[in-house]
Amino acid sequence: MSVSTVVIVGASVGGVRTARALRSSGHAGEIVLVGAEEHLPYDRPPLSKAFLAGTATRGELTLLGEDAADAAGIRLELGTPATAVDVAGRAVELADGRRLAFDELVVATGARPRPSPWGAPPGLHVLRTLDDAVALREDLRCGGPLVVVGAGFIGAEVAATATAMGLADVTLVDPARAPLGRVLSPAVARRFARLHADRGVRTRFGAAVTGVEAVDGGLVVGLDDGSRLPAATVVVGIGAVPNDEWVRGSGLTVADGVVCDRYSRARGASNVHAVGDVARWFHPRRRRLVRAEHWTNAVEQAERVAHNITHPDDLRAHDPVEYAWTDQYDWRIQVVGRTGGGLDHVILPGADPDHGFAVLYADPAGEFAGAVAVNWPRAVIACRKALRAPVSLATMRENITAATERPRRTRTGP
Known part of the structure; x- marks a missing residue:
């Protein structure tokens, strides 16, 4: 011992x-x-x-x-x-x-959090600590407009949470053409862009922020197309x-x-x-x-x-299967393995394709590489197990179609 x-x-x-x-x-x-x-x-x-x-x-x-x-x-x-x-x-x-x-x-x-390139005027927030969250919540309770810079996990979650809190004027900005660009292929990412738009979030994808100014007790976010977005609160989520x-x-x-x-x-x-x-x-x-x-x-x-x-005489390597998740509105989005990055993919629709589906990715040799699943936990379990041993994308598609329950739409009310 x-x-x-x-x-x-x-x-x-x-x-x-x-x-x-x-x-x-x-x-x-x-x-x-x-x-x-x-x-x-x-x-x-x-x-x-x-x-x-x-x-x-x-x-x-x-x-x-x-x-x-x-x-x-x-x-x-x-x-x-x-x-x-x-x-x-x-x-x-x-x-x-x-x-x-x-x-x-x-x-x-x-x-x-990667620091804001535009300083830290009152009303501009990053989110990492408990104190960050308390300060941001206090500002959000005063109402919008809210501008979220960065459409990765944190930015997208903040936009979704603020909308659920009742803010009617939320804008999500990112220089990428769609959210979650690091983990999703472009065609799939556009489905997530529609998720935010359908919930009332204004999206300004493909636009870069050029500055954040304090003006008349509020903030103004400047974009590279010359437009200016007024804001009571700005959240910057541009990496870590x-x-x-x-x-x-x-x-x-x-x-x-x-x-x-x-x-x-x-x-x-x-x-x-x-x-x-x-x-x-x-x-x-x-x-x-x-x-x-x-x-x-x-x-x-x-x-x-x-x-x-x-147990220094029984060393074990850290050899994980990558796994992450994010909750946005009534969607639980789970990511396993390698996704995006130009990998070939197929989309498997669920029983309610608008609220449940899986995207399976393959490497250049046709081997299953990873998956993104929305409201489909059984598919995620099957995919995590499969990534421990080589399997073709075609086989993985057949296995999920045959053996995995279809997703059920998440309930948001009592």
Whole structure:
């Protein structure tokens, strides 16, 4: 049984799951969980959905309460960010000057929103933390217009949530021709553009923002076609950058995240590991370095790292099947494997094709590569299983058609 001290820096889902998994894997030593925020560890996906809408409470987001931490023997160090790591001296330096000694270190500091190129005038928001969500919710409750810049997962979710909150003047802007352009092929993405338009959201796809100005107590968003969009609130969701600056200069390899081997061990120190959005690890099947900004990846990587710390003679590679989801209006959109990017695809309609369908993607050799499913959970389960072994797109299509239940339309009322 390991009795070493493990310090985990980052108190979101990756850090919390690592701490819990260490205990369940037999770690008997000290576990210290360091978080930059004063809040108890909380889950982030609801921030752009239920919590923003006011239908989920702060308590419902909590990942690890004080009683649970005490019961598991996890020491919480919250409200003081880590500023550096002394790899040779095996210590983490905190902003208040303290040093936390470790035998094993887990970097789980996640990512932060890419900053607005147009400054931060009153009424302009990014969304990553609990405090971000509280501030944005207060502004949305004052009414619109709302302009959302960026039609990725966060931007699209905020537009959908604001519309559900009753805002009648919501505009979604992105230089791409359709939303979710990184994970969807253009023809499929246009279906998601129609989803927003059908719910009353104005969409300005193919338009780039040139500036955001404070004017007469509000904001004006300028576009490259010369148009100007008035706004009470602007949300900027244009990607994320890993929180890796605090380990730069430590001797670890840092390049768009903490670079790791297939076992999530940092290059430069075998007793340092990284999980979640900040980790850039060698993916065994992809045969290249990968960084994934998804909740499921953080959870699965945390389990692997905990196992590898407690069982150093039985190392297990982190070899996930990519999975992400987003809830927009009454659509649950689930993405598995590789999608978009010019891959060939076929669309399988559900019992109600307007509210349930699956898109299957194939690589150039015709092998099934990934899928996007709307309101069709059984199709997602079948696709995740199939991605563990080679199967042709044609076979996958037949299997889902024959063995998977058709989706049912999601109910939105009692």
